[in-house]
């Protein structure tokens with residue numbers, strides 16, 4: 320474990336694990352405070368399984384820890400969601416002007432914006448309009464933690480998510496080959512899931528290796544690394560907030576974390592990769608676009624508070640080496656890789672959609688938020704120009720359809736992965752203490 324958490328390069332990025340730990344110690348409390356504000360903790364989400372593309376396996380978590388408590392409408396500050404699109408409408412900005420006869424602050428942006436850029440989305444952003452399906456949730460009262468959701472249903476779900484990692488690299492011929500591979504993998508996974516759950520190091524087929532992904536091609540490895548990092552992060556949360564039924568206390572359980580994450584160098588690495596990716600995406604958004612966004616069209620106070628808090632975070636991220644950890648400018652630019660980007664987008668969307676199938680409401684909530692958060696990060700990294708002024712027309716159309724729900728998902732996902740890095744830091748100290756005592 321100590322070797323896995325030493326100061327080494329995070330795989331394909333420019334960042335290091337040491338930089339991530341240092342940055343996280345600096346911003347952890349600030350980010351926690353930000354996520355405690357009503358703006359970032361109030362989220363509308365469709366928790367129904369209507370969009371689940373899989374057959375219902377009938378497995379629903381009956382444990383009370385799996386349930387979430389929605390907010391009643393009267394508890395929500397309407398100012399938070401009156402304008403769900405954040406594109407600035409000022410006449411002196413690079414963005415669209417309000418239609419004639421309507422001033423900037425009062426007109427309903429949702430009528431005007433539509434989803435002009437939905438084809439560049441890497442997720443299905445939640446719709447906050449009054450008549451959309453879904454419930455409002457206070458994320459502070461519905462924390463991600465151990466719920467007891469496990470067994471064949473949970474493992475099958477992970478299997479379906481990893482099975483999305485079958486890219487059709489070079490045209491139709493390979494697509495057929497990859498579909499065959501995908502079928503084999505799903506079969507393998509089904510065989511493993513039929514056995515009682517156990518955490519042997521070799522129990523799971525190494526999907527990454529089966530697909531012959533070249534080690535040096537970040538374009539092809541990105542999807543797997545993201546998903547494995549998310550998996551490691553979710554495992555970390557449930558070990559860091561583990562319900563001890565005997566003492567009736569929430570506890571951090573080092574041995575369980577080691578078994579699920581800590582002993583596996585690649586899982587630790589992928590988790591830190593996700594942290595570096597989120598840091599880079601958030602820095603790019605705040606630095607390049609922060610002044611272009613209107614966080615609340617109906618309350619100057621909320622708008623200023625959010626702007627100031629994000630700007631403080633942006634300043635802290637600027638001084639960290641992780642601000643440049645991902646060199647996204649070079650990604651998907653090589654001949655033949657553009658199609659991979661389209662496929663990546665589709666597969667990340669599929670993963671977001673598959674979250675509607677998770678048989679535990681609380682896990683589904685956080686699964687949906689985090690896949691929307693990673694989707695938004697990828698959109699910022701791979702579709703947004705470096706700065707608004709680099710391509711005003713493209714910026715205009717991208718920001719017009721940028722939703723509050725995407726920003727909230729993005730920041731909460733950063734909060735989750737930051738929490739995992741914090742937990743890894745704590746587990747590392749615990750392990751060091753134990754070694755000293757022996």
Ligand code: FAD
Nearest residue numbers: 464465466467469473476516523547550551557586682686
């Ligand atoms: P699992 O975590 O189910 O993993 C299955 C197999 O995947 C392992 O045997 C291993 O070989 C492989 N694997 C494990 N980690 C990685 C990795 N990082 N990279 C690559 N391969 C890996 N439970 C909760 O208590 N709270 C939650 O909030 C929660 N959220 C969830 C969200 C989703 C989307 C899903 C699918 C499940 C969630 N669960 C949650 C369940 C939890 O993730 C585990 O599935 C459950 O605890 C059973 O764990 P397990 O030891 O059987 O292995």
